[in-house]
Amino acid sequence: MYKAIKDLEPGKFRKLCAIQVAGSLEARLLSTGAIQFYWRSKLNGKQVRVPIGLFDDRAPPKSLKPTVLGYSIPAAIRKAEEIAHAHLENKDAGGYPALLDEKKERERGQYQAKVEAKEWTVKKLCLAYSDYLEKLGRISHREARNVLTRHVIDAWPDLAALPATSLTPDDVVNIIRKVHEAGKGRTANKVRSYIRAAFQVAKDARLDASIPVAFKNYKINFNPASDTKPDKKSNQADKRPLHKADLITYWQTIKDVPGLRGAVIRLHLLTGGQRIQQLVALLTADITKEHITLYDGKGRPGGEVRQHIVPLIPAARKALDEAGPMGLYALSTENGRTHISNATLSGWAQAAVADVLPTFQPKQIRSGVETLLASLGVSKEIRGRLQSHGITGVQAKHYDAYDYLPEKRSALLKLYNVLEQKGADVIHFNAA
Template identity: 50%
Template sequence: MGKFARITKVIPHGSLEARKLSTGGVTFYWRVTAAGKTVREPIGTYDSLASPKSLQRTARGYSVQAAIRAAEALAHRHDLHKADGGHAVLKQAEKVARAEAIARAADERKHTLECLLNDYTAHLEALGRRSHADARSIFKVHVLEPWPKVAALPAQHVTMEQVADMMRRTLELGKGRTSNKLRSYLRAAYQTAKASRSKARGRERFMGYAITTNPAADTSPDESSNNPDKRPLSIEDMRAYWHRIKDLAGFKGAVLRLHLLTGGQRIEQLVNLRTSDIASNAITLFDGKGRPGTAPRPHSIPLTTQAAAALKQCAPVGEFAISTDHGDTHLAATTLSAWAVEAVGDTIPDFQAKRIRSGVETLLAGARVSREIRGRLQSHGVAGVQARHYDGHEYMDEKREVLVLLHKLLVNAPAKVTNIKERRKA
């Protein structure tokens, strides 16, 4: 190592020094005497290729003029703290600032977008929401893998434009519906974290993200991908479908009859029926289509004579009632849908299992069943303060009557809806 060489006096105090290293390089220092001791603060290396008049640090280091400016800045900061101990106070403040920066960086690494998405899907799973697997898959394929740099950002720094880019890429892959689902899941994740700031308890894991804005909420969905299927099966199609499955033998036929005779429940919810949720005259499903971050809502469906017979033929044992491995796992929703298509064959053009649900509602609407009772039967959600908080009636008698009517309509027998109040009076 070479000796220190003073280059110039720095105003108001201290000086700029340079030291030549054994490697041939030169390092600049700011030198000051504080409390009777000489202190040297490193500035940086000398850039021999820089313009002598350059006042800015380059990628390789400092010109002499740039080093002088840096030393003047250090001297000025020292002067501001001189009354408090000068260099010692300055060094302590820098030490605290570095510690805070390290802690802040560590905290941000724990609260990245990827961490938020993982915490949100874990939150859904803990609530028993079936959507946790779908959300986790969409996040992996359309956020974490294609956008690793954005996923590594602190969640609170992600912008609306970055979320829109994710949606746009998914849309360009020909996955319009998935693009909208991605937006919905991102919006729900941010809203859950944002709401945690005002919650008294229950969402502690999200408070550290310090989310105050929701970037996904400022984006717009692709409306063309949100159009529902408005092709419910006609009454003739519904009767044709029933004719194909009413005598279909084995487990397959029993499952298809149970699905239709309970009112065309959502297939994903039906196949998740647990044996413990079967009563002598009803079954209970759990509807996870409610508000984000809330637990699935129990949805009870009465069993008519025909539906009870179909359920018995499914031979429920173990944990899951609709199963091909003695209840260890449930039947896949896609399998039930494929069995329905297979049973229909070429009888109904463009048949899809999801059209059964809308076909049931259309059939019942044609029989003058009220919208409210149809919604209660198919668990379309309960709207309004009165319905959600004050109406505790389970509508089991009304649902049972409608399911009896449904069977009569399917077998093409004349049927009439009896007013519940009139029936009770009788």
């Protein structure tokens, strides 16, 4: 057979030997000077010829395994026998050529899957989730985008470039740990929460028609953040609400602060310490003589943004008028084109009372108001209705359409009377 190989004519096939299982081994001299082995047989009367590999004239003459360069003649015979067996076993389905086609389709599918995986990355899912929150009207969309961009996309570019399906719980923990070790426990919990939410939306897209179909492209069947643990200490609520005396001090200090800043921080307190993010987004069109309408976007993704109606007592109405609502947004430094940020409102409040309440934080107003109202006998339900929290249960969510405006107004008047020390014990404080 070695002599037959040496005597090959360029471009012509030569039978070297019969293959016992089926067909024969052939060789052909290519235009490059290399020699190619083939297995040849018939299927349904038609000739079938399958390439095996190149002849390696340096391979051991009796070797049965191919080298990196090609095959010895015995190795080519062994390979031809393997092809013949596979051909016969698959003869009814199209023989060995059909197996080759199936393999190509499988490889093509795997290649396509790899291409898709590279496109549907962790980074793209993080940004898509932020966009999704924005379309739902969630006020958290800005925070989600900032947190995920800063602590995932920018901090871990290699992980962010991975297919979303390949992110592991260990990866998520590493992301969270880096933030936690920087002394930002609360932020670390937010990072975990937003990663978990983004992957859950993609996972739920398979069975939830309300979620955009594009999320199905991430092919998420497992949420890598689900089994990770939050830092419970960092998630604890603020245990330092403003006491009655401090609330009065706060009010008496800000009641005469001039301009927009004074009007805005007074409105915040006199409406019951509403969530700052919701209050600053107040639309001019959502103001009436008697109340304002805010939009509570907290809750699970996919849920509706809930209208939250807050009555205006006379002092709050006055503060709102002093803010000069115009244009789209009521609380604005740009004639309503954009609204002031929650950081701006918080900064104004802190600056106004820095001398009398040096440790004051604006978030203490909300808890302080609720604590004070509780001491004045305002029920837990009315406090929850006023501050838009604690509204749970099927009856409360779906069947109770009453707006509770009289009860909310009564609670706010009680708050105002205490702040003005009307009918309450007069509390003296040192403003120095």
